[in-house]
Amino acid sequence: MRPSTSFRPAKNSILFGIVLIAALLLPASASFADFIAPQSGGGTPNAEGIRSLYLWIFGFGCVVFFGVGGLLIWTVLKYRSSKGAVAVRVHGNNRLEVGWTVGAALLLVLISVVTFLKLDQIKNPPNSSASGLSTPKNVAFNSGPAKPSLPPNGRSLNIDVNGQQYLWRYTYADTDTNNLNNVFSYEQMVVPTNTTVSLSIRALDVQHSWWIPELGGKFDAVPGYTNYTWFKISEPGVYKGQCAELCGRGHATMIASVKAVSPDEFKLWYAGQKAAILTSEKEAAAARNKLIAKDAAALKTAPTSESPAAAAPVAAADGKKIFVAGVPATGALACGSCHTLGAAGTKAAVGPNLDVVLKGQSAAMIKASTLYPNKVISKGYAANIMPANYGTSLTKAQLDALVQYIDEAVNGK
Ligand code: HEC
């Protein structure tokens, strides 16, 4: 027999292992709940459903683990024999074998039943509460074969969640069909509490994955496809997440957060955001007009052949000025920055060549096309490129002078 001290190192290393594991778990103890089951937060029913389903199945697992393990330990201790004992030969035990087969099957049935009971809460959004934001019925961001997750009454705050390298853009659906004037934000989504929020998840470039662990499961953001999920938060707070699909170099910095505030605070935020977007769009338009005016001024000083129109009466001269330089003060872009017109010396090709397309046309037609450019779209050109603001950015006199000038320039009347 070797001295018992030779067992010391083994005992020490077991002790060391236990201490090490405890030390590793200690920092996690604050969020120890997350260590066992998926996170949930803010009172959103889907995440709570996922978590409680997980805990149920975890409970069944514990019963099996401790049941089988306990039985094993009990058997080992009870039937242990000393050295040299002759083992009993056992050939099958019907009751035992049927028992563990039926037992396991029953357990699977139990797990399926509990899962199906929980599925509705996880998958199907409830209506917004009375204390939530009252939201319209339409869902604006809707494409692809999948069906959006909508509550029974069809009303939700729909937000388009668009993954792009390396940030998330949130666009809030509204009731008009113009998606360019919608409120949007990046990285942080602000939502009202007690309101069902339906998400249309998309991607611009590569695949991303939307995941705010406390608010439910992951959803892939796939280019060209829309995925849908939802949440309904009852407790104000900030819920954080991160892109969950390696999408490139900046993947680690592709953060997301959802900030839940009261419906009143949300309305304030929404209105502020809308105003800020409008202001910056106005500023951008003004800057654009400045550049166009600068270009037009340069164009004007460039030598042009003396055309008959230049010597025309005052109204016609005004018309030419508007055509070449626009009216920057009111945001009327110069026609000549997009159209060719020989008499005005402009050679731009963004829109149709007016010398060609207006030949033989009436002044009324020219006026109508200037006022309502999207009524009839010229073949080979896109809508919404020609400004539709000439009805307001030009005075009636300016408009008439402009139309007369173009008519005379093209049709020589
Ligand atoms: C930003 C570029 C742009 C500006 C500025 C612009 N247009 Fe246009 N215009 C277009 C485009 C593009 C089309 C063709 C698409 C359409 O019909 O809306 C067009 C179409 C037209 C047409 C119809 C042509 C046809 O085929 O029947 C007329 C007339 C016209 N423009 C006149 C004007 C006048 C007059 C002005 C200045 C008051 C002006 N445009 C300013 C881009 C512009």
Ligand SMILES: [Cu+2]
């Ligand atoms: Cu990503």
